[in-house]
Amino acid sequence: MGQEEHIALQDERLTPGSGLFEHLNHLQRLNTRNVLDAVQKRQAKTFAPSSLGQLRQPTAKEWQEYFTDLAQRSVLFWDTLRQRGDNTLAHERAGYPLLLKFDHETLVAGADLPRPVNYSLLQVFGGSGKAIDSNKPPVIIIDPRGGHGSGIGGFKQDSVIGESLRAGHPTYFISFSHSPRPGQTLADISAAQARFLEVVSARHPASSKPVVIGNCQAGWALMGLAASRPELPGLIIVNGAPLSYWAGVNGRNPMRYTGGLLGGGWMARLGSDLGNDRFDGTWLVSNFESLDPANSWWGKYYHLFSEVDSEAGRFLDFERWWGSPTLLNGEEIEMIVDDLFIGNRLSGGLGRKSSALDLKRIEVPVVVFCSYGDNITSPQQALDWIADVYPSDLALQSAGRTIVYLRHASIGHLGIFVSGEVARREHRELLGAVDTINALPAGLYEMLIEDLPENSATAYAVRFEPRRIADIHGDEQPRRDDDREFALVERASALNNNLYDSFIRPWLRQWINEPAAEMIRRSHPFHQQQVMWSSMNPALWWLSAGASQVSKDRQPAAPDNPLLAWQALFSNQIQDALDSYRDLRDATQELCFYGIYGVLNSLTGNPAGRNLQAHAEQHDKLVIERLQDALPVGGLMEALIRILFLLGRDSNEPGQQSVEKLIRKLQAPLQAEGAAPLDLRETLNLQKMLVATYPQESVQSLPLILPEAVERQQVLAAVANLLPELLTIDGAQHPVWCELHTLLDVPLPGFNAIQASSEAQAPTQVVKQEPPVVTPEPMKPTAPVATPQPVEKKAPEAPSEPIKQKAPVATAEPVKQKAVGVITPPVEPKAPVVIPQPVEPKAPVIAPPPVEPKAPVIAPPPVEQKDPVATPEPSKQQVPVVAAKPLSTKPTEPKVPAILPKLGAKAAKPVRTSKKGVKKPPAK
Numbered sequence: 001m002g003q004e005e006h007i008a009l010q011d012e013r014l015t016p017g018s019g020l021f022e023h024l025n026h027l028q029r030l031n032t033r034n035v036l037d038a039v040q041k042r043q044a045k046t047f048a049p050s051s052l053g054q055l056r057q058p059t060a061k062e063w064q065e066y067f068t069d070l071a072q073r074s075v076l077f078w079d080t081l082r083q084r085g086d087n088t089l090a091h092e093r094a095g096y097p098l099l100l101k102f103d104h105e106t107l108v109a110g111a112d113l114p115r116p117v118n119y120s121l122l123q124v125f126g127g128s129g130k131a132i133d134s135n136k137p138p139v140i141i142i143d144p145r146g147g148h149g150s151g152i153g154g155f156k157q158d159s160v161i162g163e164s165l166r167a168g169h170p171t172y173f174i175s176f177s178h179s180p181r182p183g184q185t186l187a188d189i190s191a192a193q194a195r196f197l198e199v200v201s202a203r204h205p206a207s208s209k210p211v212v213i214g215n216c217q218a219g220w221a222l223m224g225l226a227a228s229r230p231e232l233p234g235l236i237i238v239n240g241a242p243l244s245y246w247a248g249v250n251g252r253n254p255m256r257y258t259g260g261l262l263g264g265g266w267m268a269r270l271g272s273d274l275g276n277d278r279f280d281g282t283w284l285v286s287n288f289e290s291l292d293p294a295n296s297w298w299g300k301y302y303h304l305f306s307e308v309d310s311e312a313g314r315f316l317d318f319e320r321w322w323g324s325p326t327l328l329n330g331e332e333i334e335m336i337v338d339d340l341f342i343g344n345r346l347s348g349g350l351g352r353k354s355s356a357l358d359l360k361r362i363e364v365p366v367v368v369f370c371s372y373g374d375n376i377t378s379p380q381q382a383l384d385w386i387a388d389v390y391p392s393d394l395a396l397q398s399a400g401r402t403i404v405y406l407r408h409a410s411i412g413h414l415g416i417f418v419s420g421e422v423a424r425r426e427h428r429e430l431l432g433a434v435d436t437i438n439a440l441p442a443g444l445y446e447m448l449i450e451d452l453p454e455n456s457a458t459a460y461a462v463r464f465e466p467r468r469i470a471d472i473h474g475d476e477q478p479r480r481d482d483d484r485e486f487a488l489v490e491r492a493s494a495l496n497n498n499l500y501d502s503f504i505r506p507w508l509r510q511w512i513n514e515p516a517a518e519m520i521r522r523s524h525p526f527h528q529q530q531v532m533w534s535s536m537n538p539a540l541w542w543l544s545a546g547a548s549q550v551s552k553d554r555q556p557a558a559p560d561n562p563l564l565a566w567q568a569l570f571s572n573q574i575q576d577a578l579d580s581y582r583d584l585r586d587a588t589q590e591l592c593f594y595g596i597y598g599v600l601n602s603l604t605g606n607p608a609g610r611n612l613q614a615h616a617e618q619h620d621k622l623v624i625e626r627l628q629d630a631l632p633v634g635g636l637m638e639a640l641i642r643i644l645f646l647l648g649r650d651s652n653e654p655g656q657q658s659v660e661k662l663i664r665k666l667q668a669p670l671q672a673e674g675a676a677p678l679d680l681r682e683t684l685n686l687q688k689m690l691v692a693t694y695p696q697e698s699v700q701s702l703p704l705i706l707p708e709a710v711e712r713q714q715v716l717a718a719v720a721n722l723l724p725e726l727l728t729i730d731g732a733q734h735p736v737w738c739e740l741h742t743l744l745d746v747p748l749p750g751f752n753a754i755q756a757s758s759e760a761q762a763p764t765q766v767v768k769q770e771p772p773v774v775t776p777e778p779m780k781p782t783a784p785v786a787t788p789q790p791v792e793k794k795a796p797e798a799p800s801e802p803i804k805q806k807a808p809v810a811t812a813e814p815v816k817q818k819a820v821g822v823i824t825p826p827v828e829p830k831a832p833v834v835i836p837q838p839v840e841p842k843a844p845v846i847a848p849p850p851v852e853p854k855a856p857v858i859a860p861p862p863v864e865q866k867d868p869v870a871t872p873e874p875s876k877q878q879v880p881v882v883a884a885k886p887l888s889t890k891p892t893e894p895k896v897p898a899i900l901p902k903l904g905a906k907a908a909k910p911v912r913t914s915k916k917g918v919k920k921p922p923a924k
Helices: 020-046 062-092 161-166 188-202 217-230 255-263 266-274 282-291 295-307 306-320 330-342 379-383 385-389 393-398 420-432 432-438 471-474 483-503 505-511 514-522 524-530 541-551 561-603 612-631 634-649 654-666 667-674 678-693 697-699 708-722 735-743 753-759 900-907
Strands: 104-110 121-123 140-141 172-176 211-215 235-239 279-280 327-329 366-373 404-410 443-451 460-469
Touching: 020 561, 062 295, 062 306, 062 330, 062 524, 062 541, 062 561, 062 612, 104 188, 121 432, 140 161, 140 188, 140 217, 161 172, 161 420, 172 379, 188 217, 188 330, 188 505, 211 217, 217 235, 235 295, 235 432, 255 420, 255 483, 255 561, 255 654, 266 279, 266 327, 266 330, 266 483, 266 505, 279 282, 279 330, 279 900, 282 524, 295 561, 330 483, 366 379, 366 420, 366 697, 379 404, 379 471, 385 471, 393 443, 404 420, 420 432, 420 460, 432 460, 443 471, 460 471, 483 505, 483 561, 514 524, 634 678, 634 697, 634 708, 634 735, 678 697, 697 735
Parallel strands: 140 172, 140 211, 211 235, 235 366, 366 404, 404 443
Antiparallel strands: 104 121, 121 172, 279 327, 443 460
16 A cells, blocks of 8 residues: 555645745746736726727716716715714724624623633524524634624624524624723633533533634634633634635735734734733734725725615625724734744644644534635635644544535635625535534545526535545645745744843833823724714714705616716726736735745755655554554444445445445444444544555455354345345446455345345235245256245145255245245244355355345344254255245335344444554453
8 A cells, every 4th residue: 555645645746945046036927927917807807898888978968967976976975984984983982882783692791700801602592583493503603803893793694693593503602892801811712712612512401512613813713722622612613714824825815924024023012012012903904904905995985986875884884893993912912923823833733833732632523614715814824734733634534533624716805704695605504514514424525515506496505525635725736845934934023022022112111001002093094084084074064964965866877878887997997006006016025025034044054844745654654553453353343334335435426425324324223232422433434544545455354353154144234234236136246245245255145036025025016815835946056046936836735846856855834925926934043044055065145134115135034933943954966945034015114234233232342452552352
C-alpha cells in the first residue's frame, strides 16, 4: 500500500520556495494580468450590447420627466440619510438595545455569573403559526462580536434564527451588550458560553445535544469552546469564520498582509489606550468598508438612490445594526490580534506555535460554510485549518472526525449571515440535514445543494460527496510556503509591541481619561457622517416636511426613459474606477509585503520551509501500524461490517450510501444487545479504514476473525438478508461475494429453490387444499448447489418415489400448506440441517433464510424442536436433498438479520489492550 493514496495532494506537490526575485517577478506578472483581466471584464459588462441598446437621444418630454423624478428621488434619498442618523442617535440614547425582530426572553444574564461578562442567553419564540417540536435538537446561535452591533443573526425574518424557528427547533440566541464588563477576557466569555450550553441541554434532556451555530468571530470562538469542552455541543456550524489566518492565494484577498504592513499588533494597543483601555469597534467596521470602496463609498448609496421608493426600509434596518459599533476591552483585542491574526495559533500546524486549545479534541461533526465572494474570510482561511490539524486523509479518518464544508460561488461576507436568499437556501438545508450529518462516517465531505424544477415537491436536492483534504483547494495552484514571511511578521510584531509597551504606553495612559476617550470616539469620521446627516444639523430643518410632500406628489420616470440608462452607465463607470483603484492598491500591498519580509527572510538566513510530506508520512506510519495489527482482530460484528464495506467498495455513490444505511440500520439492535454507541462508531470507522487502506488484506484476514464454520455461515446469511440482490443470479457473479464464499469455505446458495419459494409466497399464486409431496430430482455432479424441482403425486400421503441410486434417500412427510411446491422437512430442528454437497463434500450447504415477499431470503429454521435430527451421509453417487422450512403465505418484513442478537452478544465481549493499543480477543 502506498502513502500517496492518503497524503493530501497539496502536500505532495509542494516544492521548495523559489528565490525572492523570481517570486516577486511572478507576483508582478500575476497581479498585472489580474488587474487587466478585471478591467476588461468590467468594461465588457458595462458596455454590453443590451445596455448600449437602451442608450438613445431623449425627447424633451423625457428630459422633463427625468428631472422631476431626479429631484424627488434626491429629496427622498437625503431624508433617508437623515432618518439613519436619527435612528443611530436614538439607539445610542436608548442604551444600544438588542436589534432582534423576534420575541424573546432572557434566561441567563452574563452579569450575574461569577465572572461577569456582557453576554446573555435568550430564548427566542416563533410567534403565531410556528410550532416548536420538543423532540428536535435545540439550536443555539452565537452572535458575532467583531466590532459591529448585536443582532445580526436575527434582525430580520429571513435569517438564521428565522429558519431555525421555521424548522421547529427550540431556538436560543447568545447576544452581547454594547460595553464589555471591566476586566472581561476571552476566557471569561468562553466559560460563560459553556454555562449557556449546559443550561440549554438541561432544559431539553429528552433530545440530543444542541446544534451550535457561530458566525464570523463567533465561529472561531465556538471552535475554541468545542476544543476545551468537547462534551457540550452536538453539532457545530461555523459560517464565514477565519480559522487559518496565514492561508490565502497570491493575487487575491490581501487582508492577511495588513498586519505585516502595519508593523504588527502595536496599533491595537494604541487604539485601546486611546479609548481608556477600551477599543472602539468603529475602527474594525471602517477597515471592513475600505476593503470594498466601490460598494462602501458609492454602490450601496446609488442602489438606495435609484430604488428609493422600495429600498429605504431595508437600508434603514441594515444601517441601524451596522451603524452602532460595539466596544472591546484592551486585553480582548490584543489577544485576538496577537494570537490569532498575527500568530495564527488557533489551528497551529507543523513548526508553528499553538495556543492551549487543540482542535483535534473536537469530537462532534463540524460544518464549515464559506464563499468565494468573501473578501474578509476567504475559503482558504476558512478551510486550511483542516490540513493544519490533520495532515492527511488517513489522519482524519483514524481520528474518527467528520467534517463537512459548503462553498458559495459569489456571496459576500455579510451576505452569509444577512442575505435572505442564503438563509432560505443554504441555512435552511443545513438545519434540515442535521440528522444526516450526524450519521455520516468519519471523513471529509462536501455538501452540494442543487436547485430542482419548480414543479418538484422540494425546491432543492442535497447530497454529500466524499472528498480528500486536497479537494478543499479546488482548482487553485499549490500555494508557496510563505509561512516564513508570516513568521517574520510575528517576530517583528513582538519587537514593536515591546517598544510600544516600554516607551509609549506608560505616558499615553496618563493623558487619556474617559471624557477624552469618548471625545476621540465621537470624532471618528464614521460617526460624524451620521451626525451630520441627522436632525441635529440645522441646515436640514426643511428636509422632513419636504420629503413628506414629495411622497404625496411622487412622479417616477417611466422605466424605458433613456436617461435612466445613461444614469446607470455613469454609475457603473464610477464603480469600475473604484474597483480598479482597489485592485491596484491590493496588488501594491502584496508586492510591498513580500518585498519587505522577503528581504528580511533572506537576511535572516532563509530557513527551510515546512516539510509537510515528511510530517504526513511520519504521522501515518503509526496509524498504518495500528491498522496492520487490527486486521485479524474482531468478531461477528466486525466481520459483518467489513464485508458490507467490501461489497460496496467498488460500487457507485448511491450504492455506497445504501451500504452505509444498512450499517446504520444495524446500530439499534446491536445497542439493544449491549453494544455501546461509541464502540459502534469506532468499529465503523476502523473497518472502513481497513477496507480503504488494505482491501485485499481485509478479505484474506476474515478466516482469522471467523475461525468456526457456524460463525461464517451466520455472517454470510446476515449479509444476504441485508442485501437480497446477492441471492440472484446476477448477484452470484459479484467477484467479492464469490471470493468470500471460496475463502470462508461456504458454497453459494441455490437460486432456483429461492425463486420457487418466492413464487410460492406471491399473492396471485393458486392455492391447493392439500399440496402434494415433492421429491427432488437428481442433480448433475457439476452443479454447485442442489436445485430441487417439485413433482405432483396422485396421493398426498403417498411416499415419494426413491431416486435410483445405490443408497436410499430419506423422503419428506407431507405437511398441510397453502403454498404449492414447497419442500417440507421430516422434522423441525433447532439448528439448520446442513447436508454436505456431493461435488464438494467438505463444504456444507446452508438452508436459505426467510425474506420479504419481493426479495428471496434464506429462511432460518424453527426453534420448537430441541433434539437435532441426524442427517444421513450420502454416498459419492448420492444426490443430497436440501430441506427447507415450510413457508407461510403471510408476508413478513425481516428488516434486520435474525442473527443480530448473536452479533451483539459477540460484540459486547470485553477485550484486552496490548502495549500498542490494539484490541485483541479476550483470553479464554
